[in-house]
Amino acid sequence: MSLQEELQGPPPAKLIVDHVSKWFRQKRQTVHALDDISLEVAEGEFIVIVGPSGCGKSTWLDIIAGLEKPDKGRVLADNEPVLNPGRHRLVMFQESALFPWLNAFGNVMFGLKLKPGLRNSERREVAKFFLHLVGLEKFMEANVHELSGGMKQRVALARALAPNPRVLLMDEPFAALDAMTREQLYGDIQGIWEKRRKTIIFVTHNVREAACLADRVVIMSPTPGRIREVFDITLPRPRDFNSIEIAQHASTLTAALKEHGAHATLTG
Amino acid sequence: MRRTLLAIVFFVALASLWGAIVRAQIWSPVLLPSPLSVWDYVVTSGRDGTLLSASIVTLRRLLSGYAIGLAIGLPLGLLTASSTFVEDTIGVLALGLQTLPSVCWVPLALLWFGQTESAMLFVVIMGTVWSVVIATDTGVRTIPPIYARAARTMGSRPFHKWTRVILPASLPYLVSGMKQGWAFAWRSLMAAEIYVTILTGFGLGHLLHYGRELNAMDQVIGIMLVIIVIGLLADKILFSPWERFLHRRWGTGRR
Numbered sequence: 385m386s387l388q389e390e391l392q393g394p395p396p397a398k399l400i401v402d403h404v405s406k407w408f409r410q411k412r413q414t415v416h417a418l419d420d421i422s423l424e425v426a427e428g429e430f431i432v433i434v435g436p437s438g439c440g441k442s443t444w445l446d447i448i449a450g451l452e453k454p455d456k457g458r459v460l461a462d463n464e465p466v467l468n469p470g471r472h473r474l475v476m477f478q479e480s481a482l483f484p485w486l487n488a489f490g491n492v493m494f495g496l497k498l499k500p501g502l503r504n505s506e507r508r509e510v511a512k513f514f515l516h517l518v519g520l521e522k523f524m525e526a527n528v529h530e531l532s533g534g535m536k537q538r539v540a541l542a543r544a545l546a547p548n549p550r551v552l553l554m555d556e557p558f559a560a561l562d563a564m565t566r567e568q569l570y571g572d573i574q575g576i577w578e579k580r581r582k583t584i585i586f587v588t589h590n591v592r593e594a595a596c597l598a599d600r601v602v603i604m605s606p607t608p609g610r611i612r613e614v615f616d617i618t619l620p621r622p623r624d625f626n627s628i629e630i631a632q633h634a635s636t637l638t639a640a641l642k643e644h645g646a647h648a649t650l651t652g
Numbered sequence: 653m654r655r656t657l658l659a660i661v662f663f664v665a666l667a668s669l670w671g672a673i674v675r676a677q678i679w680s681p682v683l684l685p686s687p688l689s690v691w692d693y694v695v696t697s698g699r700d701g702t703l704l705s706a707s708i709v710t711l712r713r714l715l716s717g718y719a720i721g722l723a724i725g726l727p728l729g730l731l732t733a734s735s736t737f738v739e740d741t742i743g744v745l746a747l748g749l750q751t752l753p754s755v756c757w758v759p760l761a762l763l764w765f766g767q768t769e770s771a772m773l774f775v776v777i778m779g780t781v782w783s784v785v786i787a788t789d790t791g792v793r794t795i796p797p798i799y800a801r802a803a804r805t806m807g808s809r810p811f812h813k814w815t816r817v818i819l820p821a822s823l824p825y826l827v828s829g830m831k832q833g834w835a836f837a838w839r840s841l842m843a844a845e846i847y848v849t850i851l852t853g854f855g856l857g858h859l860l861h862y863g864r865e866l867n868a869m870d871q872v873i874g875i876m877l878v879i880i881v882i883g884l885l886a887d888k889i890l891f892s893p894w895e896r897f898l899h900r901r902w903g904t905g906r907r
Contacts, residue, residue, distance in 0.1 A: 449805055471807040481802040484902050485820040494816075495806035529903025547806065 387506050390548065391513060396583040397462050397472065397550035399425040399448065404457035406443055416608035417443045421457070423602065423611065425583060432586045432598035434637060436645055440609025441587045445553050448585060449475050461551065471499060474549035476540050479560045482528045488515065488539045489524040495547040514542040517576060534565035541573070545580060554586040558593070567625050570596050574622045591641065595633035596625045603637065605644040612644040685870040693874040702859070703878060710841065710855035711882070717773050718837045721780025722830065728781070729788020729829075730814070739789075746785040754779030754840035758847045769852050772844040779840025780833045787829020791822030824902060827894045834890065838883060856882075 406418040417440040425431055433441045446452040448459055450469040459466040461473060474495070482491050492511040496502065502510070515521050518538040523531065531539065537557055544552055558566045574597065577584060588594055594601045601615040615637065619629055667687045673679075674686040681689075697703045732743040757778045758771075765771035795818060800808075803817045819826070845857020856875055863871035899905035 451801055451804065469805045469807070471805070473805070475802065475805045477798055477802060481798045483799060483802075483817070483821070485823060487901075494803070498807040498812070527901050527903060529901075543806075 387509055390502065390506065390510060396428040396581055398427045399423075399551060399583060399585075400460040400463075401425075401444075401448065402458050402460065404444070404447060404454040404459065406440070406447065406452065406455050418447075418454075419608035419610050421609070421611055423614075425585070428581045428583055430577060430584045430586070430597060430599045431602060432588060432594040432600070433602045433604060434588060434591060434594045434641065435604030435609070436589060436606055436641070439604040439606035441604055442555055444609065445475070445555050445585060445587050448551070449473050449553050451475075471495060471547045472549050473551040473553060474544040474547065475553045475555060476537075476544045476557045478556045479533070479536070482536055482540055482543070484528045486528075487524070488520060488526050488528070488531065491528070491539055492543045492546050495543055499547045510546055511542075514546045515539070517545070517579075518542045518572065532565075533561050534569065537561065537569065538572075541576070545576070545582075550583060552582045552584045554584065556588055557586075559588070559590075566593075570625050571622065573597065578621070591637040592625065592630060592634040594637060595630045596623050601637060603640050603644060613640050615640070682867065682869060685873065689870045690874045690877070693868075693870040694877065697871075697874070702854075706854050706856050706859050707878065707882065709853035710845065710857065713769070713772055713776065713845075713853075713855065714837055714841050717776025717841065718780055718834060720773070721777045721833060721837060722784055724777070725781045725784025725833065726788055726826075729785040730792060730818075732785060733789045733792035742785070743789065746782045746789075749778070750782035750786055754836060755843040755847075757840070758843055761844070762848065767848055767850045769850065771848050772841065772850075775840045775844040775848075776837050780837040783836050784829055784833040787825055787832060788822070791825025791829065792818055794825060795821040824898050824904070827891065827898060831887070831891050834886065835883075838886075842879065 401421055401423045404418055404421045405416075408415045408417055421444060423431070433444065435441050443452060447454050448461075448466065450466045450473065453467075466473070483494065486494065489511055492515060493507060496507040496510055499507075512521065512524070515524055518541055520535060520538055520542065523535065523539075526535075528536065528539075540557070558569055561569070570593070586594075586597060595617055598615075598617050601617060602611055603613040603615070604610060605612050615633075617633055619633070623630060670687050674681065674684055678684075694703070728738075728742060728746070731738045732746065733739070754775060757775045761771040761774045765774060799817055799821050800813055803813050808817060841855075842857045842860075845855045846861045849858070849861075856879055860872060860875045860879075863869070863875060895905070
């Protein structure tokens with residue numbers, strides 16, 4: 385495999401979530417985390433899952449990643465059932481998932497070293513390419529604690545992109561950042577998505593973030609986690625986080641969330 | 653530079669205070685020798701090679717016991733942290749034995765092994781292993797689970813996960829555990845050398861013991877000083893580089 389091919393990489397994946405249910409058995413009670421979740425995700429689609437905390441959205445992401453197994457139903461990635469974690473579906477976590485014993489470059493190299501079929505010199509090239517892509521080429525040697533919150537998440541993004549996954553799973557990646565940094569990253573992530581064309585599943589509880597990033601927004605309600613509504617967002621890209629259209633879509637999403645949140649408390 | 657100077661001033665002042673107390677003749681010079689006579693002992697026994705050969709004998713015992721202690725303690729600690737069965741058995745045992753002062757192993761070692769090198773090695777290993785087990789166990793349990801999850805999504809298999817994620821992530825605890833293990837090994841060995849009189853090698857503990865038998869207080873204090881200096885040097889040479897690395901990478905220890 386040549387370096388060029390590696391940097392272009394395989395096409396984004398098609399993802400099918402097929403009637404997935406999940407329970408967590410605890411000592412005193414069993415929590416019904418997900419109830420009959422089904423969704424088809426097209427190749428290269430940007431899906432944002434929105435819901436209040438406790439609606440199982442992170443569990444859902446873990447199941448797609450292969451970190452958790454569904455109790456019922458299955459997940460198919462390119463028609464192959466997902467049984468284990470694999471580097472075709474990489475996860476970007478909320479925070480502090482960077483390894484503090486490695487520097488920025490070492491963190492990006494971690495996943496690359498686990499990818500067969502590359503020479504070490506090529507791995508280093510790929511790591512540099514992605515650190516450049518997220519604008520951190522000058523911070524390759526920086527230790528994790530020396531980076532700001534936004535820079536840490538950029539390194540995490542580079543680390544998730546570098547092994548060229550076909551699906552990128554993002555679990556509230558910007559929740560812990562300040563508003564300024566976040567808005568800058570919305571621009572960056574849209575730019576990178578245009579360039580790299582990944583299938584992205586993005587979990588958040590921020591409706592404006594959802595409206596700004598998504599092709600489709602999935603609204604969930606808690607206890608048990610259910611899909612309530614799916615909205616198409618067809619605004620042209622790149623989208624401006626502060627535009628009126630985004631605000632309008634966000635208020636529609638908020639209304640939907642409130643409606644289903646109330647419904648959930650009535651029935652649950 | 654300023655810090656070195658201050659440290660020198662402090663220790664010179666300490667020695668002068670000691671000298672002043674000796675000159676005041678509150679205690680007999682047999683019990684409290686002057687700093688100069690202690691220094692004389694250190695210099696002469698340093699010249700004739702007693703000190704060097706005793707230090708080498710002691711350090712050889714210490715290093716071999718410590719190495720074996722680490723080789724047993726590290727994997728055991730990893731096991732107690734990863735399996736509830738081992739945690740409930742070996743883990744409890746380690747916790748209990750860690751509270752046992754290592755001198756308590758000496759009578760048992762003497763009866764089992766006699767006046768031999770093995771007896772000393774046994775005491776040192778017993779002094780080291782349990783604290784290393786506990787430190788490793790704590791280290792592994794303190795790691796945020798997200799590291800292992802992130803590694804798994806990137807294709808890390810169990811062996812890779814243990815060697816490339818769990819071990820480096822618990823490094824701060826491991827190093828402090830190894831440091832503690834070293835201190836315990838040092839203590840145990842001194843206890844062993846004072847009680848186990850063998851002819852296969854004369855260590856610092858033996859010199860200390862015979863200093864007492866001969867009422868040679870300058871020797872006793874001189875050897876104590878040597879033991880302290882070796883302890884300090886070991887700390888600086890063995891552990892300081894690691895701690896500096898950890899502080900730099902983790903961003904800890906800054907004031």
